[in-house]
Amino acid sequence: SRQRNRCVLTGRSRGYLRKFGLSRIMFRDLARVGELLGVTKSSW
Structure with missing residues (x-):
């Protein structure tokens, strides 16, 4: 069967x-x- 991407x-x-x-x-x-390095809310 095809392997589907899933959340870990x-x-x-x-x-x-x-x-x-x-x-x-x-x-x-x-x-x-x-918890996620390098991820920030975007603002401009």
Whole structure:
């Protein structure tokens, strides 16, 4: 069977971000508390 990209924390296959290996929901939570290095809220 075809292997689908899944979030390493939740196992969620939708909304997956390949660069981080996370779903968008977990990415947002971790980025907000500063767990992801180099990720900041964008402002210009």
